[in-house]
Amino acid sequence: MQKRNIGTLEVSPVGMGCMAFSHGYGQIPERSYSIEAIREAYDFGCTFFDTAEVYGDVLYYAGHNEQIVGEAVEPFRDEVVLATKLHLSDHEGDTDSQLETSIRAHLAKSLVNLRTDHVELYYLHRVNERIAVERVAAVMGKLIDEGLIGGWGLSQVGVPTIAAAQAVTPLAAVQNLYNMAERDCEAEVIPYLLEHNIGLVPFSPTASGLLTGKVTPQTKFAEKDDVRAWVPQLSGENLVANQPLIDLVSGFAERKGATAAQISMAWMLHKYPNVVPIPGSKNKGRIIENLGAWDVAFTDDEFAELERTLDATPVAGHRGIEESQGKGFRQKWEDQQQS
Numbered sequence: 001m002q003k004r005n006i007g008t009l010e011v012s013p014v015g016m017g018c019m020a021f022s023h024g025y026g027q028i029p030e031r032s033y034s035i036e037a038i039r040e041a042y043d044f045g046c047t048f049f050d051t052a053e054v055y056g057d058v059l060y061y062a063g064h065n066e067q068i069v070g071e072a073v074e075p076f077r078d079e080v081v082l083a084t085k086l087h088l089s090d091h092e093g094d095t096d097s098q099l100e101t102s103i104r105a106h107l108a109k110s111l112v113n114l115r116t117d118h119v120e121l122y123y124l125h126r127v128n129e130r131i132a133v134e135r136v137a138a139v140m141g142k143l144i145d146e147g148l149i150g151g152w153g154l155s156q157v158g159v160p161t162i163a164a165a166q167a168v169t170p171l172a173a174v175q176n177l178y179n180m181a182e183r184d185c186e187a188e189v190i191p192y193l194l195e196h197n198i199g200l201v202p203f204s205p206t207a208s209g210l211l212t213g214k215v216t217p218q219t220k221f222a223e224k225d226d227v228r229a230w231v232p233q234l235s236g237e238n239l240v241a242n243q244p245l246i247d248l249v250s251g252f253a254e255r256k257g258a259t260a261a262q263i264s265m266a267w268m269l270h271k272y273p274n275v276v277p278i279p280g281s282k283n284k285g286r287i288i289e290n291l292g293a294w295d296v297a298f299t300d301d302e303f304a305e306l307e308r309t310l311d312a313t314p315v316a317g318h319r320g321i322e323e324s325q326g327k328g329f330r331q332k333w334e335d336q337q338q339s
Helices: 031-044 064-079 096-114 133-145 159-166 189-195 236-241 243-256 260-271 284-295 300-311 326-338
Strands: 004-006 009-011 048-050 081-086 119-124 149-155 173-175
Touching (some): 009 081, 031 064, 031 284, 064 081, 064 096, 081 096, 081 149, 096 119, 096 133, 119 133, 119 173, 133 149, 133 159, 159 189, 236 243, 243 300, 260 284, 260 300
Parallel strands (some): 048 081, 081 119, 119 149
Antiparallel strands (some): 004 009
């Protein structure tokens, strides 16, 4: 396994999204099971763990996930990279001083939850259209200078937003939706990130399970707190229409002696050097399977064949890059390019 870089942070090629231990996929495991799962992932070689202050906010309390991750990695804290995220409400950015106070308060609470005095990567979870991202970037720069965070990032953003933030305080990472079924990032985002040495951390790298082939029209999701229930590619006619994509991934998995989930992540690892996916699962076996994607290698001919077939395979249902203030930054970005 060769390590990868997210900005200047060195991590395992596949990380671990920890949200499922607190919410998002129905009933959560016992706390002891979740802690064991994270530690087993570390033993397997994973050094990158992703959480957020709000994970647990649906059925459990905010901070629930950070506390699990903090307890789990405490014995080997200095050997791993921790990423967490903050959410800013409208009232928290009325003035610059208030914004800085609010961000520092969010971070302080996260550090307590995570049992640490710093985090390597701190994301703005979603852009708030009432709080200019440049203002957030300025505060993040101060936190970096003070050693409270190693770097910062944005989630679900396009190039105009990224560029606006980058101009104030350079970014370490962008965490966007990216997988074989959701490839919007390839047009503009990934080229920009490569040019500026910014890592891409794809969430939902198996398209919420679509690419694994384990979701069928008969699959029933939990009535409460299961994000897959509203993923458009998994619903009704779309799931049936996406069978050719599922068959494509499964076919390559059989040829390579791998699983479909591993193929879906090996594809992006082969394609871009700055990509580090963070698959999420609450099942120990599935977690180790996902991490094993870093051992799946394509020849150039195999990858070219996969790319050609993938390009020719339509996808039904689309989520895209959902950022709240994207239109404003898009216009600003286009105006800058024309000036």
